[in-house]
Amino acid sequence: MSLIVIVGAGSGMGLAIARVFGQEGFAVALVARNRTKLDSLTALLADEGIDATGFTADLLVPESITEAFAQIRTTLGDVDVLEFSAADATLPAADVLDVTPANLQPQLDFYFSAIHVVRQVVDEMIAAKTGTIIVTTGGGSVDPTPSFANISIASAGLRNWVLNLHNVLAKHGVYAAHLAISAWIGSGQPGTSAAEIAPTYLDLHETRVDADARYPSALT
16 A cells, blocks of 8 residues: 655645545555644544554654654555644744844744655655655745745755755656745635645645646646
8 A cells, every 4th residue: 555644744735645545555654743633634644444544753853753764664664755844933934124143043943844755755765766756835935925034045045955856866866846825725715725726635635747736737
């Protein structure tokens, strides 16, 4: 059974992505800080016939990420698809004229935790000559928004790294992509629900057509 690991799993995009892949026969590993939330999500997915397991990790504590992936590997086997879509609403946004090293650094630390996450699987994927890595950020990584300037700096840097990663991994048979979601998820506008966005991830995994994808129009 193929395995997807969803890092930053929650009741929105994480759950929707788990459903899309789970319905295709994937086992699902959910990674988040909150054990209670993970237990709720895995129980919900189990009721829908999806094999899901939760693993706790704090993205700002590299050792906990390493331990979570060691547990995933021991319990579920090798990772076929890695998806990173973590977000931390407690980190305040800063307007472009208000950005300082002090309010930028926490955003950099949080977004760049994706690098340590990817390092947990990339060597195995290179050795197997297969695998998918999809890293998600907001639309500000592509189209900067002045009122979210510190977030845009951090997410744009992560996007740049993922695109470089794609260029290196492609020759090894591993697909890496960045997905920028410009939609305000859950706003009630057409096409903005997590359930509507989530199939984009399966499309990217199956088609490998775009390393610098966007939603809306992620595959055009």
